[in-house]
Amino acid sequence: DAEVVLVGRSNVGKSTLMRELTGHDFSTGGKPGVTRQPNHFDWASESFMFTDLPGFGFMSGVEEEHREAIKTNIVRYLEANADSILAGVVVMDGKAAVDIIDRHTERGNIPHDVEMYGFLEDIGVEPIVAVNKTDKIDDLDERLDEICDRLGLYPPWQQWSDRIAPMCAKRGDVEALEECLRTRFHEHNRDDL
Ligand code: GDP
Numbered sequence: 034d035a036e037v038v039l040v041g042r043s044n045v046g047k048s049t050l051m052r053e054l055t056g057h058d059f060s061t062g063g064k065p066g067v068t069r070q071p072n073h074f075d076w077a078s079e080s081f082m083f084t085d086l087p088g089f090g091f092m093s094g095v096e097e098e099h100r101e102a103i104k105t106n107i108v109r110y111l112e113a114n115a116d117s118i119l120a121g122v123v124v125m126d127g128k129a130a131v132d133i134i135d136r137h138t139e140r141g142n143i144p145h146d147v148e149m150y151g152f153l154e155d156i157g158v159e160p161i162v163a164v165n166k167t168d169k170i171d172d173l174d175e176r177l178d179e180i181c182d183r184l185g186l187y188p189p190w191q192q193w194s195d196r197i198a199p200m201c202a203k204r205g206d207v208e209a210l211e212e213c214l215r216t217r218f219h220e221h222n223r224d225d226l
Contacts, residue, residue, distance in 0.1 A: 035218055036117055038084045038158075040107065040149055041124030042133075046165040049202040050124060051085055054211075081119075081214070086110065112156055120161050120217050121153040122210070127164040127199065131179045150184050161213045164199045167206075173199060 041047050086107045111121070125146055137144035153160040162180065170176050177190035177197060190197050195216060198209040 035119040035221060036082045036084060036114065037120050037122060037214060038086055038111065038114075038118055039122045039124055040086045041122075041163075042126070042145060045124045045126040046202045047085060047124050050163065050165065050200075050207065050210075051083060053202050053205050053207050055083060081218075084110075108152065111153070111158065115156040115158050118158045119221055120214060121149075121158040122161045122163050123150055123153070124163045124165055125180070127166050127173075127176055127180070128169040130164070131176065131183060134183045144183075147183060159196070159217070161196050161198055161210065161217075163207075163210050164197065165202050167199045167201045168204065 039047050039051065111118070123146055130146060134144040134147060150160050150162065162184065164177060164180060167173055174190070177199060178188035181188045181190045181193060181197060186193050186197075194209070195213060198213050200207045200210050
């Protein structure tokens with residue numbers, strides 16, 4: 034199986050996306066970071082395993098110490114499995130992401146999303162950024178360009194369509210992400226020949 038991992042802050046729509054991609058309900062009772070269940074998903078005759086790594090970044094009501102422990106777990110998991118992970122999908126709330134990133138940067142911190150994106154690249158897992166909640170965004174192109182900019186990708190975002198996937202998980206519009214994954218999958222199979 035090709036493993037695809039989903040990471041992202043709380044409330045960006047990871048569970049909704051998982052449900053949309055797999056047709057299964059993965060709601061776990063809302064304990065961020067403690068549960069990590071690999072879920073198998075057969076998709077258009079291609080076999081994917083989606084792993085939800087919940088709660089990277091800000092978790093309301095979770096103590097700093099616990100938060101760090103969760104993060105360490107996620108990082109360890111990714112490092113240990115990097116060779117077999119086909120893609121790391123960083124899910125963002127497209128409406129809020131840029132403000133949150135800029136706020137962290139202004140305070141001298143590395144924003145979690147940016148950190149995770151860079152980390153995935155460092156360990157050789159090519160990241161895909163799933164920009165969710167597009168239904169709440171007025172000027173989508175502009176917003177996607179800003180997100181590219183914050184990740185160190187030259188705008189316009191259209192030239193990164195292999196790694197920037199706008200979507201609206203709630204309405205089931207996840208085609209751009211599926212296309213990114215399909216491309217990765219075929220490249221991966223070709224490399225194996
Ligand atoms: P998670 O914490 O990352 O797993 O996020 P959830 O999947 O639980 O979603 C958090 C909230 O965002 C829920 O209220 C969802 O209904 C909502 N949500 C998910 N996808 C979308 C979307 O595409 N648009 C909008 N407006 N809301 C969404």
